Amino acid sequence: xxxxxxxxxxxxxxxxxxxxxxxxxxPRVKGQAYDDSDHMPLAMQWPxxxxxxxxxxxxxxxxxxxxxxxxxxxxxxxxxxxxxxIAGRSLNDIFRSAKSGQACAVRDHVIIGRExxxxxxxxxxxxxxxxxxxxxxxxxHNFEPARWPSGNPETGYTDCGGSPTKTETLKTRLSPxxxxxWELSFGLRGAEELYDLRRDPNCLKNLAGDAAFxxxxxxxxxxxxxxxxxxxxxxxxxxxxxxDEYPFASDELRGFxxxxxxxxxxxxxxxxDSDVEPLPLPRTR
Numbered sequence: 499x500x501x502x503x504x505x506x507x508x509x510x511x512x513x514x515x516x517x518x519x520x521x522x523x524x525p526r527v528k529g530q531a532y533d534d535s536d537h538m539p540l541a542m543q544w545p546x547x548x549x550x551x552x553x554x555x556x557x558x559x560x561x562x563x564x565x566x567x568x569x570x571x572x573x574x575x576x577x578x579x580x581x582x583x584i585a586g587r588s589l590n591d592i593f594r595s596a597k598s599g600q601a602c603a604v605r606d607h608v609i610i611g612r613e614x615x616x617x618x619x620x621x622x623x624x625x626x627x628x629x630x631x632x633x634x635x636x637x638x639h640n641f642e643p644a645r646w647p648s649g650n651p652e653t654g655y656t657d658c659g660g661s662p663t664k665t666e667t668l669k670t671r672l673s674p675x676x677x678x679x680w681e682l683s684f685g686l687r688g689a690e691e692l693y694d695l696r697r698d699p700n701c702l703k704n705l706a707g708d709a710a711f712x713x714x715x716x717x718x719x720x721x722x723x724x725x726x727x728x729x730x731x732x733x734x735x736x737x738x739x740x741x742d743e744y745p746f747a748s749d750e751l752r753g754f755x756x757x758x759x760x761x762x763x764x765x766x767x768x769x770x771d772s773d774v775e776p777l778p779l780p781r782t783r
Contacts, residue, residue: 500543513544513571515564525648525667525683529615529657531627531638532701533693536610542589547571550596557605558631562586585729607632609725613741617754618649618656618766622746625657626733630722636701637718638691641733648684653758654773655684656766665772671779690715 503509521528521535528535540559545551563586569576570588587605595601608631614624625647629638640647649657658664667683670676682702690706692715705711726734732741746752751764758764 510545516541523659524663525658531612531629533695548593553598555601556599557601558608560608563589616657617751618653620755623742630718634696636693636695640687640689643689647687651775651779652777653755654769659768660770660773
């Protein structure tokens with residue numbers, strides 16, 4: 499692509515963005531809210547627009563920053579093109595800065611979230627999570643901790659696609675020495691999670707209940723909820739059920755959980771038959 503742009507003589511004035519879809523299709527990654535789920539690669543090139551090229555910038559940025567960036571470069575606003583107000587911030591402040599590392603002081607955190615990305619729970623419910631990443635700490639608030647985070651066992655943990663990795667992880671539930679692997683990937687979780695991404699990038703040790711991190715947990719929780727309230731997020735305004743009540747987009751799979759348990763032959767193409775684990779299972783956290 500770069501060679502083609504250069505051949506056409508427009509490479510120097512073209513902003514090239516390289517990033518990826520989010521999350522490897524593995525247990526505790528895709529569809530979740532941990533670092534490997536939401537921390538994407540991002541490289542940007544624009545010879546005429548980015549100062550001091552070759553910099554490595556550590557500012558926290560988000561996919562929601564792309565749209566305001568492109569609109570600003572085009573010299574138009576969201577109102578002019580009929581878009582709803584944008585919560586993201588244009589990345590031009592980073593482009594104009596010559597700094598490496600932390601280029602813009604206000605970009606010291608990012609908000610992440612999850613609602614429903616698959617079927618397989620009663621009533622097509624999702625697993626609502628909101629989180630904040632700041633100072634290499636990841637704080638997560640699970641709004642419905644009584645729900646199975648990777649989907650219900652009796653429908654095959656449908657929030658996690660079938661694979662040899664999933665199969666082997668499910669087997670660990672029956673091994674006293676390995677069952678923690680099942681619990682991390684598929685077991686119930688508490689309402690709060692906190693991870694030190696510098697020391698624990700795989701997010702395996704939850705520090706939310708650790709007295710040594712009580713202050714950090716409180717600070718991140720307060721900031722997260724303050725910003726979500728400013729955005730009028732229904733989850734923090736007591737109206738989170740609105741997300742659960744939206745009908746699932748696919749007519750073919752709508753009401754999957756209830757239909758599956760009635761014995762209806764549904765083609766859950768993304769899971770294996772061996773993924774299904776009839777209840778009762780331990781509902782540990």
